[in-house]
Amino acid sequence: MAHFDEPGAWSRYNATQVGRPPRALARTLLQHAGDGDGRLALDLGFGAGVETALLLDRGWRVLAVDADPAAGDSLRARLPAEQATRLTVRTRAFADLDDLPAVQLVHAAWSLPYAGVHLHRVWDAVLAALTPGGWLACDLFGERDTTSDARDVAVLADAEVERLLARLDVVHREEQEADGTSFDGPQHWHVHSVVGRRRPD
Numbered sequence: 001m002a003h004f005d006e007p008g009a010w011s012r013y014n015a016t017q018v019g020r021p022p023r024a025l026a027r028t029l030l031q032h033a034g035d036g037d038g039r040l041a042l043d044l045g046f047g048a049g050v051e052t053a054l055l056l057d058r059g060w061r062v063l064a065v066d067a068d069p070a071a072g073d074s075l076r077a078r079l080p081a082e083q084a085t086r087l088t089v090r091t092r093a094f095a096d097l098d099d100l101p102a103v104q105l106v107h108a109a110w111s112l113p114y115a116g117v118h119l120h121r122v123w124d125a126v127l128a129a130l131t132p133g134g135w136l137a138c139d140l141f142g143e144r145d146t147t148s149d150a151r152d153v154a155v156l157a158d159a160e161v162e163r164l165l166a167r168l169d170v171v172h173r174e175e176q177e178a179d180g181t182s183f184d185g186p187q188h189w190h191v192h193s194v195v196g197r198r199r200p201d
Helices: 009-017 022-031 050-057 073-078 113-129 158-167
Strands: 038-042 063-066 087-091 103-108 129-140 168-182 184-200
Touching: 009 038, 022 050, 022 103, 022 168, 022 184, 038 050, 038 168, 050 063, 050 103, 063 073, 063 103, 073 158, 103 113, 113 129, 113 158, 129 158, 129 168, 158 184
Parallel strands: 038 063, 038 103, 063 087, 103 129
Antiparallel strands: 129 184, 168 184
């Protein structure tokens, strides 16, 4: 995963993702959460903004957070004017993530593992921002994912995944393990994909 340590690597990766369809996890999330009707969503690590655009299409206001300084301008350039008025972008690294507003939905596909050593603090901040009854969708890397060899990428044992999910009523969960490729080359994937609803405290 050294590739993503290079300057501009995430910008180059995000540029390759612009034309893809929304990921299945985001569609599953919206099957449960429904249209936004002006409610606020957090898209954490929004990258190319494909899922951000889907949320805006469905009537959500979106706070989109990503460390890539080019991501916000790239996304805004592709949005209709009305949707752009419902988008707020923060260029922020996970290590600096704080002061999140109350949100009713969190989408964090393929992003949280890149919080690295900050994962548990970021998770706590996200759950604190998510209102009781709010919806969350995320991907977490399992301990057999080959990103375990990478610097500052969080991989989790099954017991750690369970602890993170303890405050959610999980409605969808899929564990995938397979050989494949990533932007960096050959990859063994071990990924937990989850949709859940935040329980009241």
